[in-house]
Amino acid sequence: MQVSEYKPRIVAFCCNWCSYAGADLAGNNRLNYPAEVKIIRVPCSCRVNPSFVLRAFQRGADGVIICGCHPGDCHYTSGNYYTRRRMAMLFSMLEYLGIEKERTRVEWVSAAEGAKFAATMNDFVETVAALGENKRLEDLRCKR
């Protein structure tokens, strides 16, 4: 019971062309997912600087997910490939620092995949909730 009480803080970066539209579609279809997921719109997943992810953890996020167009479908041709490589490196570094790899994720969600967006978020929130709070990187000086 205690696990379900706890509400993790999730930051979701969504690219404007595919995943943000996919999230909109989830809304259009009234597909529920937890309110803990807050979306930040970026033009392309490759705009997500690893420092944004670090910042989120520093400020107390419990999980960070980056959503982009499927490989080959990037609006900017190759942005999601950069994302994939950059985040693979970042995530392994984070794991080394003690941030469980389940707290970070890159997913490809197209503008047509409202259902996938909702399912992904449900799954991600559940996974992160099971891990409990992220205390490893949280900077208590930033806490209000």
Next chain:
Amino acid sequence: MHNKDNVTERVLRISGVNARRCMKCGKCSASCPSYDEMEYHPHQFVYMVESGDVEPLLNSRSIYKCLTCFACVDRCPRGVEPVKLVEAIRLEVIREQGANHLRADDVPAKIDEDVPQQLLVSAFRKYAK
């Protein structure tokens, strides 16, 4: 029951062949000089291994007909290397079932005085453990 999956798996592993790459064009069989000697042809080896149906191959004389000439390897457009499957299946029979296809006792009757060493060592390597 004979564990078919294990055999298939072993054949795939020791051959190092990815049978799924096959696009069923038949160029291996079109290139095979021993085609007419075989009951199962090179493309069938690939297909049967891919679908896990190795049993008939283990019991077929076709595995002793392959000349290991590598024509199927060089001409396959997908890099499947059927000869390696034939070899792996033959080894499966020789190793696992101990069924040597060639016995030393039978050799003298088969040879003449000109037979090069090479023929004997090759044949033993191919047909016996």
Next chain:
Amino acid sequence: MKVSYFPGCTLKTTAKELDAYTRASAKALGVTLEEIENWQCCGGVFTTANDEIATKLSSIRALTEANAKEQPLVSVCSACHNVIKQTNRAMQTDADFAFRVNNYMRMQSDTYTEYHGEARVMHFLELLRDEIGFDKVAAAVKNSLKGKKIAAYYGCLLLRPGKTMQMDDVENPRIIEDLIRALGAEPVIYASRNECCGGYVALDSPDSAAKQSRKVLDGAISAGADLIVTACPLCRYNLIKNGKSDIPVVYFTELLAEALGVKETEDAQ
């Protein structure tokens, strides 16, 4: 130049002349063949199964010895060359295989140094073409073979698998033809020159091997050849056995020795 030399079992028995003519020709062309010490039989055929270690160790021993001497490893028998070259390639490309081989070899000898296919493996034909040069060979010819129409027979082992052997275009080779030209004779091109002679199947199903050999023989004969040359004792055996006396089949080194004028010398005996 000095090279390591792997003769192979057949060259010490039924194919003594292949060995002798090779040595005589090499000497005439200024190449010293240093025979690998205590070489062991290559096994005749390369086993493609990647879990076979023991059958490939004789090649490894020869390769590491040549490598230690910083010499290319030269053989003249197609089968030996094929087995050694394929083994060397496996050492270069299959890390798992190389790991296991190196472990095994280390157990055998304290002085063994890790090997990953560094040695250069050459067929005697490649030595003639790439190191000596066919132009130099041509210049050294004493008895030109002018007027002879000769069919080169490659068989399968010299050329295939092409990715590994890298001797020549697998489907349209020319290295032996170029040698034939260098010796003053006329090469005869026919389609079955890179088809298998029937190989080791000759023991198990002589009939099917005979069919293969016949195809080669008929191809060469109908193309107008007076003579077939080959590099492989098994090819020669199969062709002679199934060719009756339709056409002579000789080793290319015999031809070479003849043209260089060393065939009757002491070196070739």
Next chain:
Amino acid sequence: MPRIGVFVCWCGSNIAGTVDVSTVSEAVKNEQGVVFSTNYQYMCSQSGQDIIKNAIRKHNLTGIVVCSCSPRMHEATFRKTAAAAGLNPYMVEIANIREQCSWVHKDMLTGTQKAIVLTKAAIAKVNLNSPLTPGESPVTKRALVIGGGIAGIQTALDIADAGFPVDIVETKPTIGGKMAQLDKTFPTLDCAACILTPKMVDAAQNDKIRIYSYSEVEEVNGFVGNFDVKIRRKARYVKEELCTGCGLCTEKCPQKKVPNEFNMGMDNRRAIYIPFAQAVPKVATIDADYCTMLKTGKCGVCSKVCTAGAIDYKQKDEIITERYGAIVAATGFNPISMDKFDEYAYSQSKDVITSLEFERLTNAAGPTAGKLLRPSDGKHPHTVVFVQCVGSRCAAAEKGKEYCSKICCMYTAKHAMLIRDKYPDVEVYVFYIDVRTPGKNFDEFYRRAVEEYGVHYIKGMVGKVSPEGDVLKVQASDLIANKQLHIDADLVVLAAAIEPDKSARSLATMLTASMDTNDFFTEAHPKLRPVESPTAGVFLSGACQGPKDIPETVSQAGAAASKVIGLLAKDKLIGNPCIAHSDEMMCNGCSSCERVCPYGAITYVNKEFRMPDRTTLVRRVASVNEAVCQGCGACTVACPSGAMDLRGFTAQQIMSEVDAICK
């Protein structure tokens, strides 16, 4: 100090049903910068927009947050509203509290809390917004089409038809490309020349079209709307404006042994030549590699016979520079070399030919005047074997191509049908892996070859072709019958895979257009922008983008033309202001950004900086071409010094959103 207004929309009950809108507008009142906050039933309605406009004016707002539906829905609307009230439209941020809040949560408390957080994030961001103005650049109203095959011709005709001038650059002495070499076309069997040559003439006669034949693009600078292109007009040693195309020189030239590339080398031409009768421009060209006069200075026959005085042995290459608003790549394809497939004996027998050679062999204007004769001995063949997929669908990159060449199934059916139609005595075999005929009337066409013309289609590949005497022994698989077949053929035709023209790679480098691993040009989006390159102002037409047949090429050519027309119709280009920008003081000139930019929008310039001690220092710094940058942001992350940032989505802005969400 920012003065921010917050406008929370009810969207009827769409938002207000799950989000307590007044709580939201109340809760953010004390956020940094907020001076005004309200809610209303329909913010996007006229009266809702009036509320926003009035508040902007009344409260001197410097930024607004509209809490409403998705920005993909109404961001443009509210930006216009802001602009109407005198606020820079990029000072508007949207908090998406409908699609991403009220519609996905059921519970009022949850919805309201989340809406508050989303609003706070938007407020945090808008605090850091700065007014943005889209850049403008002029458009040169002239297009360049590179490649004069059917793709290039059609593109040029369509652009010219819309009234814009267009130049075609073709490396060969004539336009026409591969289609000019074809005999009949599938699936209708109309003659290629009959439908192509009128188009070539149209192009030549159109006063909007200039044809630079025997010319190559040498250098491309600039960007969308303003490309400066250097074109090398190769010396053809014939004055184009004087030559009448009478052809007398090509008959009198004593050098008769030049392989005729138009006939795939199956016959010879002279050293001075006109590629074919309908060539455009119909002008002779001297082949410098073969011309005795050019090589030794002794001959001059062509000059003597030319009554127009058009021969000029002293002609030199000429470089011209032109400015274009748009560039279309239409560089086409070639069959791959058959060197690596000698199991089919292409290099061993003259009677093993490629399909393109076969086209010439059946063409009435070809080396045999259209009669089906074996190249080796000129005899009539009785058995013809076609081999499909030679080099196509081949995983070994050093030999062939992994892709399907797409056109071979259909042209082989055509060839087989043409033979059986003219020579019913000839047996025709087609060896195939799969017959791929998706296309209008395509499968019907293939079935006709089988059912009406009696072509033997055999599933299986050919393993080896052995030339023996004057027959070609074909050893092949019949996979359905599970047999190995041995056929004595008189002629073997190989359906060679096709590959992009070799010139495409250097052209792509000049254009900073991207290519795939096979050297086909990459489209901006594989589904939605198939005729645009990711590089703005560069468009793709025909087989340079991927294997294509004629109908597809023509429709793509038209599509590329319409995109070009759309661009040239503009007087100026208005850019997206949300693009990358480099802080020159921070840039260390490392080139990381340049390497990741998919558009080639970043260049490096040497710039002089005034130092605090009044000395000057020249440093290499990144410079973003605002007309080319599309604003993806890849460079911002690649930049190690933090100099590169993305306007509208700055690192500061995004981090402020992160902070607001994590509070």
